[in-house]
Amino acid sequence: MARFVRIVCLLALSALPGMPAWAQDEARPVRFTVDWALQGNHAIFALAEDNGHFAEQGLAVTMDRGYGSGDTLVKVASGAYDIGYADMNGLVPFNAQNPDNPLIVVFQVLDRTLASVVTLKSSGIARPADLAGKTLGAPEGEASRVLFPPFARANGLDPASVSWTSMAPNIRESMLAQGQVDAITGFISTSFFNLIAAGISEDDIVSLPFPDYGLDLYGSAIVTTAAYAEAHSDVVRGFVAATIAGINDTIADPEAGMEALVARDPLFDPVMEVDRLQLVLDRAMLTDNVKANGFGAIEPERMAKAVAVVADAYGIAQPPAAETLYTDAYLPPAAERMPAP
Known part of the structure; x- marks a missing residue:
């Protein structure tokens, strides 16, 4: 019976459009x-x-x-x-x-890329130049943080003009929400929704996507x-x-x-x-x-x-x-x- 079922399944698969010849034997x-x-x-x-x-x-x-x-x-x-x-x-x-x-x-x-600088309206940051003198947060070695220097240079900002606070990935957005850093770097697809989950209004979230500011990755x-x-x-x-x-x-x-x-x-x-x-x-x-x-x-x-x-x-x-x-x-x-x- 098991052999019969297997044969029927394979015959059904072989009838699928676009099925490669070798795939008619076994997935x-x-x-x-x-x-x-x-x-x-x-x-x-x-x-x-x-x-x-x-x-x-x-x-x-x-x-x-x-x-x-x-x-x-x-x-x-x-x-x-x-x-x-x-x-x-x-x-x-x-x-x-x-x-x-x-x-x-x-x-x-x-x-x-979805890499971005993410901040809140209350920070007063609306463009990359506004990051000068601010404190940013991200895990050490995290890709968006590593890519921040070329992002900064592409926008006429000295990377050394910002300071960094290192943190675990799972507390990055909460640190921003609590005002312990002025901005964070990360994938906007993650940070945006983590901030909403932390009680931040969508209208209060500001993002500076890397591709929109000279880093077309x-x-x-x-x-x-x-x-x-x-x-x-x-x-x-x-x-x-x-x-x-x-x-x-x-x-x-x-x-x-x-x-x-x-x-x-x-x-x-x-x-x-x-x-x-x-x-x-x-x-x-x-x-x-x-x-x-x-x-x-x-x-x-x-x-x-x-x-x-x-x-x-x-x-x-x-x-x-x-x-x-x-x-x-x-x-x-x-x-x-x-x-x-």
Whole structure:
């Protein structure tokens, strides 16, 4: 009986449109980790699974929560996971330190970084120049803090004109809300909602997004090792195609995306997270570049400039060449990567 059921399931899978020939035999397992605890923007992966897009590509994907982009990069490089979702800017220092086991972006999900300076109206900070003489808070080594000096220089601000208070990530927004620092750095998609949860009115929150003030960096992406991508090109190609389908499903039905995440985490707050998803879509995913060129489109000159900025921020004298950090070899044609109307 079990053998009969397995045969029926395989026949059903083989009938799915776009199913690769090799996938008609058996789904391939893929160990996948995101960058943090499940949030609204992770619905793109949950719907890719629930709506059968991974299965259509012959993939059996196991998705785990992450503990920060840096941790995700380490776990993918070690082989603990096959594929990860992490801030692509982290590849610059990582690959510089690990040239024999480089990571590579196979699909750029966020076209803009979400890194930002975040403050409150009561601080009097409305533009980067207003940060002079202020105290900023962030964890030591956190990416947005490391990138603050080039952000400051891009806006004619001496990075040394601000002072820093180091703190754990989980108290960053509460320190700002309590007035213990004048501003913080972090991803606006995290800080904004943490401040609201701390009782701050949405109208009182002020953000200075890095991309709006001269630091035009890419954001989070699908990453894997160059070795894995070469050895499992069909898996990577299928994962990318399924993710794009998941993105368009999420845009079409955000509530379904939230339901998919609640099923994975009963403590997930769908009301707040649908707002977080919309913020990420508006600020980082549905950009003019994406609308014109499709999801995953990378401009080589822009990427080269971004790598130079990140290398300078981390003090990397010989950064990896920009073209070694990403590839478009696993992307479907542009027509298949366009945002759904």
